[in-house]
Amino acid sequence: MLVRVKLFASYKEKAGTADIEMSLPTGATVSDAASELLRLHPAIAGDKSRLMIAVNEEYQEHDYSLRENDEVAFIPPVSGGALP
Numbered sequence: 488m489l490v491r492v493k494l495f496a497s498y499k500e501k502a503g504t505a506d507i508e509m510s511l512p513t514g515a516t517v518s519d520a521a522s523e524l525l526r527l528h529p530a531i532a533g534d535k536s537r538l539m540i541a542v543n544e545e546y547q548e549h550d551y552s553l554r555e556n557d558e559v560a561f562i563p564p565v566s567g568g569a570l571p
Contacts, residue, residue, distance in 0.1 A: 488510070488511055488515070488553070488554070488556075489508055489509070489510055489511075489555060489556065490508075490509050490511060490515075490553055490555075490556065490558070490559050491506065491508060491509075491556070491557070491558045491559070492506070492507040492508070492509050492524065492558075492559050492560075492561065493505060493506060493558060493559070493561070494506075494507070494560075494561055495560065495561070495562050495563065496562070497563045498528075498531050498561050498562075498563050501528060501530040501531050502527075502528040502530070502531060507524075507527070509523055509524070509527075509559075511523060511553065514552060515552070515553050516549065516550055516551060516553065517540050517542065517547050517548070517549050517550070517551045517553065517559070518549040518550065519553075520540075520553060520559050521538055521540065521549070521561070524561060537564050538561055538562075538563075539561075539562040539563075539564070540559060540560065540561055540562070541559075541560040541562065542557050542559055542560075543557055543558055544558070544560075
């Protein structure tokens, strides 16, 4: 099945693109998509468990089952900022 992947911030920079079309087996989970993303773009690296992932604009757990044409967004951990 095909899913559309959106990358943001440092993930977008490291992959060199914001949009990827990914082929996954039927029944694949969010975790499977994360593994495939890290395989295709090892520069992203890091711990899969720290990835924030939204499917069709709603945050999902890593065991969530994907469906054909889902939009999967990978959002890197947010850090930094300044105190007033």
